[in-house]
Amino acid sequence: MTTTNTPIYDSASPRRPIVHPFVNIWTNRDLIKLLVGRDLTVRYKRSVLGVWWTVLNPLLTTLVYWFVFSAIFQRSAGTEVPFVIYLLSGTLLISVFFSQGSVAGGSSLISGRTILSKIRVPGEVFATTAALAAAVNFLIGTVLLLIIQPILGWPIPWTVVLVPIPTLAMLALVTGFGMLIASAAIHFYDVLDFVRVILQMVIWLVPTFYPIEIIPENLQILVKVNPLYSYLVVFRGFMYEGVFPPTWNLVYMGASAIIVLLLGVWVFSKSWKQAAVRL
């Protein structure tokens, strides 16, 4: 009677802390695809402009900062690149991808609790979905950047084809970071509020909106130790500068991505049994 593909759930089957989540993510890829699509569309379902907000959001943010910096402070990037491109690239990578993705990942277990408390779906599916949705938002934004660059008279360098490298690294970082926050948020709800404030600060700790040159030389090290700085350097280098970033930036980016991802997956895995009871 029983066919070979009968799913068997055994509560005693050992769970390998690092491998298991990746297996779960792979076996649930169809579900993740649907959930990402839902994440991207549902948010704007009731709005007139719909998914266009995905593009409008970073664009409007950029315009606000552009106005504040160039009109009020009479400041521009200090680089040759038009300031709008500098701002938009920073906004996309740090606010849209890193910050929003991490918050979404951190709250994914709580927002998915109605499903998680009823149907056996691995929690990592929801955390991954949040990071992927942020990645898609980011990529839509880079398409916008590709359109704006020539309009502002800035050429698109061939290195643009390498943009997937910082994108993948950021995806790993956001997935891991989101899982770390989610594991903590299950125990204390206010972790999320706390994280939101921290992330607001982080955006200003790296040159998202201002050029690093405005920081005194002897203090620049404080910016450079932040792994996010390397992500910015690599992304901007590939996206419009058309230059290869220094090796240490590439290494720092790759290493931090892998470490945070593995750490997040491990902690998430370890705390899952407790989390299930608390949801």
Next chain:
Amino acid sequence: MTKSPPSVVATNIGLAYRMARDQAGSMKEFAINMLKRQVVYESLWALDDVSFEIGQGEVFGVVGPNGAGKSTLMKVLAGVLPPTSGRVVVRGLVSPMIELSGGMNPEMTGRENIVMFGVLLGRDPAYMRERVGPISEWAELPEFLDVPMRNYSTGMVARLGFAIATDVKPEILLVDEVLSVGDEAFRRKSNERLEELMEGGTTVVLVSHSLATVRSMADRVMWLDHGRIKMLGESQTVVQAYQDSV
């Protein structure tokens, strides 16, 4: 014919909700309590040393007063809650029919929710897209398929949930009080479908406060009280004993 393996084997399962007394909901509270050395954990055993087997195709009823651990048991069988102690093995595709509106997104259309919900239950998206027609037909709302579900009535949501969970013979069906939703016509229809499934060899675990339902449908019944098995056996006997005790 060789005897097919049981659908569910539960061995000494226990499930503890660890509760900090005066549970700290925020980090601040927790830190303060920590400093005062006031974090006292208490374990509340919602299930305690529960062992049973459910054969393939069996209809297994669970009765007991509120707080006996019936819903917790269903969550353990659904694989949502890993047991704190003991072991549970569930063989087959599980369709949990628990207050289904939870898994549905009100902003998405009926069609999108059918696919999403089916995939959540472990089915293939392409296959679910094919099933949209039959499912909506059974739930009697094909004309509402492309309407966001927030415009559905409670009854419509319940009908759709039932239709998805019972579409294609699930191997194990967990039924937790769902039969009480909907109007008379829907109740009759859903009971018919349940009976069809039971005859077709689906294993059913049934939790209900309606003792008449349990008595007439279940082959065997387990009586839970404070997380422990008080009685387990043939449905007439157990339901009668439970009824006498109340």
